[in-house]
Amino acid sequence: MNAKRFRATPALRRMLASAALAILPFGLQASSVSALCTTCPVRVPDGGAAAASPQLATVAVNLPAASCAGSAPAGGVEVQVDLLHNHVGDLRLRLIAPDTTAYTLIDRLPDGSLSCGSEDIVGSFVGGVAGATAPSCQVRIPAVAGLVQPASSLDGVAAAAVPGGTWSLEIGDHADAGEGLLRSWRLSVYCVRYGLIFSGDFED
């Protein structure tokens, strides 16, 4: 019997997580906060020939402070990215916290011994969620999609009360011959560890 892995979409998980809030034991509080890029779309300039001095596009969002009182530590972090780019292997994406702590989401994705030459990142970098997989260079478009395991752990974001303030997505282009367009990005922090709730196997 073949088992098929069930993987809820971020939207479905948010909906189910919201529903889960309703059945939390009385007295517990939970919340989530989210911030959407309001200055997008933003260009990601071509990196040029000098990899040591990449071109950077830094795009900020303003995340309201929130307390996951009663359910701390926070349950999940999601960085949704919709990025048009014709050479994903050129790129390093980092999430920058208000205290300037940097969390690397993806770092010049390789393709074997080369850099990934495929196109576009349209997916969610998630922390604290089962089912996320390490990114691999796909020939298909988008090259990176779905639930993606970030290069560095986002536990630091999820481990405590969510700091409000200016969070930034920093996109560094480290090579020439390819520019991009950040169409949107969103940072969401959930107080419920929804990924553990909805991870399971389904039969065909």
Add this chain to the structure above:
Amino acid sequence: MPRLPLRRRLLAGALVPLLGLVGGMGSAQAEIGVPDTVPAATLLLPYFAVDLGNPNGAQARFSVINTAAAPRLAKVTLWSNLGVPTFSFDLYLEGRDTVQVDLRQVFAGMLPQTGPGRVTLGSQSDPSVAFAGCTAGANQALGVSLPVPVRLSDAQIAHLAAAHTGRQSASLSNQCAGVNLGDRVARGYATVDVVNECTVSNPTIAGYFAAGGTGVAGNANVLAGTFTLSERPGELIISSAALVHIEANDSDPRTSGSGDYTFYSSYNAADGSDNREGLGGVWQAPLPGSPLLSAGTDLLVWRDAGGRAPVPFASTSCTAPSSLFPLQQTALRFFDEAEQTFLFNAPPPAPNPPPPPVFPFPYATQMVEASSLSPFAAGWAVLNLNAGGGTGAPGGVTPMGPIRQSLVMVRSAQGTNASPLRLAVQAANVAQQKDNGPNSCSGGNTSSCMAFSPGNF
């Protein structure tokens, strides 16, 4: 980290057709009326398809190279599959610069951002130049100048999609620029001209061309380029070739006078002001079919309306283009590898009535399977794409008579993920036919003359 397999295949691989040009830069022999790959004033991407509903469907991109040391401006114009200009934008190229244009990104609203100082100049490049008009960034429904916006407006993106998938466009007063083929694939062709200033103009607008390259467009033969068409049914399958390099010459008698069949003559009342060489009228196309190949052979056919400019047309379904279409042909003859021959749409012996005419290349640009035209698995074809005579209906009264400019490329599968595109052999150039009659042929070669004289079909 070493650079990329995909880009290497898409771009570097696509440069192969230019190796002779680049390697022999400065020594390449340019000749008006011959489709030679030498630095040119205009580049033609003869066909593109961009699947707007599936990023892993058909896609297209091309590169533009400035072979000279001095910076240049280039005007990219997109045309519908009926030859109606739909959108234009400018590129700034430093000396020896290369700019990539990914049409998937263009249809998503992202134009290449170019301009002085964006790249580090090499030792063989002259200093950057501030061209006239390149600071205003004019932005209109059908075109933008430099600097280009971060993203095209929603209305411009919707216009591009509608115009190239054969749907009514609000930017064209709800008229159609292209014919609807029943899918969400944006089709058309593109031209790239050397220009002297940033504008929202295009080759159909008065003043764009003036004799001697003194209008918006220039005559410097400095551009080169390649293109790739790709699909990803699973693996990446690409077709690549050099763009069509169209030289300008304001002193050649074939490209400098009123009535000359120049490349843009359909759009400038054949006044010769574009000074660009015309393309062929008759083509000989090898058809290297093989049962070992999983895919067949396609004919990429670009066509001109013979001195008449297609314009947007009113239609709710965009399926009934103007009277210029379908574009006709004189004759299509196929030979197999044993010299057997087949005439497409041939009349049966008398007294049987002739069959209704069939025009398999009805639009300004298309890709057609060769197997749909001929019973032969391999061999070659003579495609007389002039109008009238043979199996075609009369060509009608046009500024160019029955002569029709066209271009043919052949795509055949090789291996699992490469389908090279090759330019067919030009058997007759339109300028030559214009001067010497529609049945004249290149170099007086009688064997090729035989092939396109209607009486021999």
